[in-house]
Amino acid sequence: MKAVQIIEPGRIEVGERPDPKPGPGEVLVAVAACGVCGTDLHIADGHFAPTPYPIIPGHEFAGTVVGLGSDVDTGLAEGVRVAVDPSLFCGHCAACRRGRGNLCANWGATGDTVDGAFAELVAVPARQAYALPDGVSFEQAALVEPVSCAVHGLRRLGTEAGESALVVGVGTMGLLLTQLLERSGVRVTAVDRVPDKLRLAAEMGAEHTAASIADLDGRQYDAVVDVTGVAPVIEQALDSVARGGRFLVFGVAPEEARVALSPFRVYNDEITVVGSMAVLHSFGAALELVSDGTVDTTGLVTHRFALEQYADALGVVRGGTGVKVQVLPSFSSTSPTTPSSTEV
Numbered sequence: 001m002k003a004v005q006i007i008e009p010g011r012i013e014v015g016e017r018p019d020p021k022p023g024p025g026e027v028l029v030a031v032a033a034c035g036v037c038g039t040d041l042h043i044a045d046g047h048f049a050p051t052p053y054p055i056i057p058g059h060e061f062a063g064t065v066v067g068l069g070s071d072v073d074t075g076l077a078e079g080v081r082v083a084v085d086p087s088l089f090c091g092h093c094a095a096c097r098r099g100r101g102n103l104c105a106n107w108g109a110t111g112d113t114v115d116g117a118f119a120e121l122v123a124v125p126a127r128q129a130y131a132l133p134d135g136v137s138f139e140q141a142a143l144v145e146p147v148s149c150a151v152h153g154l155r156r157l158g159t160e161a162g163e164s165a166l167v168v169g170v171g172t173m174g175l176l177l178t179q180l181l182e183r184s185g186v187r188v189t190a191v192d193r194v195p196d197k198l199r200l201a202a203e204m205g206a207e208h209t210a211a212s213i214a215d216l217d218g219r220q221y222d223a224v225v226d227v228t229g230v231a232p233v234i235e236q237a238l239d240s241v242a243r244g245g246r247f248l249v250f251g252v253a254p255e256e257a258r259v260a261l262s263p264f265r266v267y268n269d270e271i272t273v274v275g276s277m278a279v280l281h282s283f284g285a286a287l288e289l290v291s292d293g294t295v296d297t298t299g300l301v302t303h304r305f306a307l308e309q310y311a312d313a314l315g316v317v318r319g320g321t322g323v324k325v326q327v328l329p330s331f332s333s334t335s336p337t338t339p340s341s342t343e344v
């Protein structure tokens with residue numbers, strides 16, 4: 001099969017690799033679409049600690065079951081279209097036994113710690129594969145993983161109808177969080193430097209938009225979500241939390257980053273700071289939100305690339321101007337990358 005491989009940090013190769021063989025309880029999936037996210041940049045650069053090298057990255061994906069290992073008891077058969085929850089939790093550590101598998105002591109994920117889906121084929125545990133309703137395209141289905149991260153984030157944030165929220169950074173994740181907040185009766189203000197993203201945020205439910213937190217004239221919000229992971233932005237965003245409010249650290253900051261925070265304010269204003277890591281019991285809910293149209297995926301995929309163009313795809317994500325970038329193994333590298341050029 002053809003696949004992208006990160007040989008070592010900074011070294012990407014696209015070429016022929018042996019077809020993966022589905023082990024016991026696994027299915028083989030022919031990948032139709034796989035999204036690129038910030039984690040893929042960290043993996044390519046060697047900044048994602050759990051990743052061993054060489055690795056085939058790719059954890060936001062959908063495709064068709066084309067093979068079954070032994071002991072697959074989930075009812076999946078060849079030809080079934082699926083989206084795949086990439087989470088690989090051990091099931092027996094203390095976190096897993098408390099039902100918090102995303103904090104698993106032996107945490108893993110397809111495409112992050114074992115070979116993933118920037119490839120023609122990928123082997124995954126059958127229990128992680130969700131059959132797609134007919135109306136859901138592969139392109140939409142490859143967005144279910146980011147939606148499921150947003151669903152988990154919203155559960156952690158615990159907003160209530162009628163509250164106000166500030167979402168800082170409206171790339172794919174910020175736009176999905178904006179939608180989920182708005183759909184649950186929260187009035188959303190979105191901040192981003194890129195005007196096109198603010199336009200999408202307004203279309204997707206943001207009541208107000210602004211180019212920076214400074215433009216908000218000191219307004220404060222019941223819930224503030226940082227999706228940038230940028231320390232100085234997080235400090236400004238913390239100042240935007242209203243008394244009694246909550247702050248969600250959603251964007252991934254560098255491990256060594258630190259922010260200044262007023263313990264007096266946290267005490268005196270009863271401010272809650274929470275984190276949200278990946279997916280937890282939220283993939284099925286996310287698939288339903290996408291398939292019934294509650295989450296609008298129109299306009300989210302702005303760039304499409306062939307496997308051979310993986311370095312270009314990473315470049316677009318690094319540049320931050322597009323929204324979701326996807327790699328389509330069947331995409332011809334001579335095709336234009338305009339949104340209207342492919343039916344997936």
Ligand SMILES: [Zn+2]
Pocket residue numbers: 036037038039059060
């Ligand atoms: Zn991701």
Ligand SMILES: [Zn+2]
Pocket residue numbers: 089090091092093094095096097101103104105106107
């Ligand atoms: Zn575990």
